[in-house]
Amino acid sequence: MDNARYQRCQRVKDRADRLKIELLFLPSYSPNLNRIDRLRKFAKKAALNSRYHASFAQFPCAIDPCLDPRPTTYRSQIATLMTPAFQTFEDVSRLAA
Secondary structure (H helix, E strand, O other): OOOOHHHOOHHHHHHHHHOOOOOOOOOOOOOOOOHHHHHHHHHHHHHHOOOOOOOOOHHHHHHHHHHOOOOOOOHHHHHHHOOOOOOOOOOOHHHHO
16 A cells, blocks of 8 residues: 555554454555556656647547557556566665665
8 A cells, every 4th residue: 555644544454453454555655666656657658758739638549548458559568567576675674784
């Protein structure tokens, strides 16, 4: 989970305890671990970078083909970006040395 206030409130913690769910929070700034940030960066690069859109109506028309859930030319690239596999470190204090 990211560090939104509503995710850290006591109500969420109590509910997680009742359901026997361990809450894991992302570090404060970690866009590489947040999959939606990966997708946003990809969409910006693939559909928006250095392109002018004269009206707002043209803007979603540029993004939709990139993010369409049906098979697209970007399907394999998005599949590799959206993998939940990433390296984590248990003892961060060692990394600072």
